[in-house]
Amino acid sequence: MSNISRKHRQSKTRIFDRQNRCINCSFLIPKKLYDKHPVEQAPMHIVTTLRAWIFPTELSPDSIICTECYKLLQKHTNAINEESNMMSEECLPILGHRSICYPCGISISRSARTYSVPHDVKERSILLESVPLHLVSRMERVCVACWMSAYREVKRQHQHDTNHSVPNVESIGDSPDAPVPPPLPPPQSEKVLQQTPKIKSSQYRRAACTSSRCIFQNCSRSERLLIPSAIKELVLYRQKFYIPNGCRVCRYHLNQGHWNELTSELVDFTGEQFDVIMTMMERAANSYLDFSNIKIMSPHLCRYFLGLNSDQFYDLLNSIPNLVDHVPNASIALSVLLVKLKTGDSNERLATLFNKPRSTIERWMGKVKSCLNDDLIKNLLPSSK
Known part of the structure; x- marks a missing residue:
């Protein structure tokens, strides 16, 4: 068996091995190491901060935290107690391990070969099925084994769709009275790109999917910070404005919180974006805000x-x-x-x-x-x- 095949089998095992994955950075903690912290044993202030970091990923009593993330949580909560400014970049999720293949959890910092995962490839949707929700926007590269697994699945689905779309003519091929099928069209020299159909909305708008600038128009500040998932859901639910995963925000606008000032003329959505919007709306509608604390x-x-x-x-x-x-x-x-x-x-x-x-x-x-x-x-x- 080739090395890629062995890695592929190992990767599929790791994808479903959630018991030894850090709930925050998704790092797969080796079983021989007991360097992990159960969430149920963590202090309440640690759990509260962790829940904010990983939203909308669900936190369960069986979840574990790697030592690197646990130290960052301790440092962050101590800083909150000492400082009054709560709206710094440190409020965003911080990861103990950064170069991680999120579908399987292995470190790819020293991998000789990895694969980029653009937003417009079909393999991405397959890979995202195994990625925690709070890490979806961070997935940029994966290991060879996970990419090959997703590539084969896309190929299998394409073959399945092709088989269902072609009529079965073998059973009538031997009949002398069977009609002769028309000749196949000549092969095209150039591949015609199929345009993704768009849905136009009369009520909802969306931001342009770009990370090259701040999401607020006419902003020239240099910071490119991630937009918290909770904010995206609230802006969608309350203002009917969709913020794609690729968008970024500067520190000033993140701290000011003037999300009602977002403007855009874009009203067209892909089917995939529409599905994401429905999921976000459901989460926002079911979210609970405790104004008593x-x-x-x-x-x-x-x-x-x-x-x-x-x-x-x-x-x-x-x-x-x-x-x-x-x-x-x-x-x-x-x-x-x-x-x-x-x-x-x-x-x-x-x-x-x-x-x-x-x-x-x-x-x-x-x-x-x-x-x-x-x-x-x-x-x-x-x-x-």
Whole structure:
């Protein structure tokens, strides 16, 4: 058996071996090494950060973390406790192992040969079936074994489709009365490229799929940061604006969170993009935001909804101590007003977001405004003796 064949068989085994894969960077931890950390034994602040990093990949009690990723998680959470600026590049997912073949988990940093995986090849969709959702946009190269496996699968599917599309003429070929089939057309010298059909939408728009510039128009800043998956889903769900995986954003626009300013004239979508949109919409609709504990909310979501980071939010909340006497949950009540001011959502939409009756939402906003007014006046006026 050739080396490629042996590697191919090993790769197919590794693809389904999730028990020894790091949930964050997808590195396949060798069984002879016990250098791993079960998620169920990790502190809560580590788990909270990890869940934000790997969203929308599901975290289970059986998940494990490699030592490199665990150290990065510890460093990141310690930095959060020491610094007030939560909106730096470090908020994006950080990987302990970077040169990984994501379908199988092996390191390709020293591989003599790897394969590039462009977005327009059929092999990519086969390979993505074995890639965690949070790493889909990062997959650029794979090992030889995984590429050959995907190549053979594409070839098999093509052969299967061809067999089903050609009528069976063998059974009538021996009959003297059988009609003579028309001659085959002469072979074409040049291959005609088939255009991918597009779907035009009257409601949804999309950004251009390019990583060469910031997604915001007329932005010339040099940074090219990944856009968090949670933000992509919210922008799609709330603003009907689709952000493809190839898009990037500068640090300024990532920190500002003005995603409602995104503009584009593109309204055409491929069938594959339409399928991705449906999946993203379903995840966004089923996502849960806990406004009672802003500390555990993703910094990007915090900025998106509230216009503040968590430290700024709690500074504001602590400046209106009178609020706790007027509403059941001061954090949620203040969040309602801030979301209203940041997004401009209607009261009906706020009621859906917070899962409360509209009358409750309106009453809470009135209480927050009143308490803000009273406490601010009390702090500004000199105390009488």
